[in-house]
Amino acid sequence: MKVAIIGAGISGLTAAQGLMARGVDVKVFEKSRGVGGRLATKRLEWGNVDIGAQYFTARDQRFQTRVAQWQEDKVAARWHFQPHSLSAAGLIPSPDSTLRYVGTPNMNSLAQALARGVEIDFNTRIDALHASANGWTLVTADGRAGKQHFDWVVLTLPAEQSAALLAGTAIEQQIPTQVHEPCWALAVATRGDVPADIQGIFGDDVVSWVSRLSARPQRQASEHYDDLWLLHFSGDWSTINGKDTGVDIAQAGLGWLAQALQMPAAKPLQAVYHYKHYWRYARLKDDTTTASIIADRSAGIAAIGAWSAGGRVEGAYLSGLDFVDYFFA
Ligand SMILES: Cc1cc2nc3c(=O)[nH]c(=O)nc-3n(C[C@H](O)[C@H](O)[C@H](O)COP(=O)(O)OP(=O)(O)OC[C@H]3O[C@@H](n4cnc5c(N)ncnc54)[C@H](O)[C@@H]3O)c2cc1C
Secondary structure, three states, rough: OOOEEEEEOHHHHHHHHHHHHOOOOOEEEEOOOOOOOOOOOEEEEEEEEEEEOEEEOOHHHHHHHHHHHHHHHHEEOOOOOOOOOEEOOOOEEEOOOOOEEOOOOOOOHHHHHHHOOOOEEEEOOEEEEEEOOEEEEEEEEEOOOOOOOOOOOEOOOOOHHHHHHHOOOOOOOOOOOEEEEEEEEEEEEEEEEOOOOOOOOEOOOOOEEEEEHHHHHOOOOOOOOOOEEEEEOOOHHHHHHOOOOOHHHHHHHHHHHHHHHHOOOOOOOOOEEEEEEEEEEEEOOOOOOOOOOEEEOOOEEEOOOHHHHOOHHHHHHHHHHHHHHHHHH
């Protein structure tokens, strides 16, 4: 039995590991040059920056078991801090009992751990699927059909992207459309004296979340800046100010951050470096959405991903596990 998995994010890698553990021949195809998908760590000259998921939670027992193992393997750790919220009076502590975890040293470390032993074709974007009597063949971005035949193809892309590849298949109509919202991510390295207890901020309808990346477990200090921040602009703001916006994202983000932190005029927050990234399909608009497994066993095709299991990193992991259960049922 040969299975092709499209996408080396958490859902694809979890499915790959689960199938391989039970003797299935698996090959993963990934359009980018590394694993992780939206669990993305951008390696910049001035530091490694997590530009996708900032932390994760573990509510399901199966994921909690995996997270405990990751902690033992030193690729994940608890991020102990009390978030702040932006109010009319400025930043106020926002007590909650949520246990937050991060990948160590980077969020992407989780994906790298899951990728061990998995055969992955990087820089390989799949643009079409062909069904024949011998199974599925995959057509890459250069228009070439691969020579290998697969009994199953498992798509793990955001639903909107999977839908395009599934045109003409039996499950085409079952894929939800327009479930994700976009997100501008801005990393800013700054000089300035910010109180140590401000590590994560629930923002407003412009910037929805801020991480102080430089305060997370196992981050190395830099001589070039005091702090490294990551801002996620809200879904609504990022929809209005799309990929081609004329708005200066760096200016907008730095201004927002300086105002939120209420830096004294004599000692303003100074940006040293910045990096921005637009996520077209970032998070679910409604993370209670669950579609369960969308698959056609007779054709050997399935579409999974975080979107099919409540979103987030946890949903991605669970969708991979659920597919393995379905496959062997
Ligand atoms: C800005 C942002 C903030 C987030 N914040 C959080 C958070 O704080 N906590 C949390 O738990 N979750 C958060 N998430 C969500 C979380 O990151 C995702 O739900 C999860 O990582 C998705 O995993 P996945 O495997 O389902 O999909 P992806 O990670 O999207 O994996 C899909 C993979 O498929 C590849 N691919 C796409 N098209 C093709 C193609 N045609 N051919 C080959 N490969 C292809 C992609 O490159 C990618 O590697 C956030 C996401 C973003 C973007």
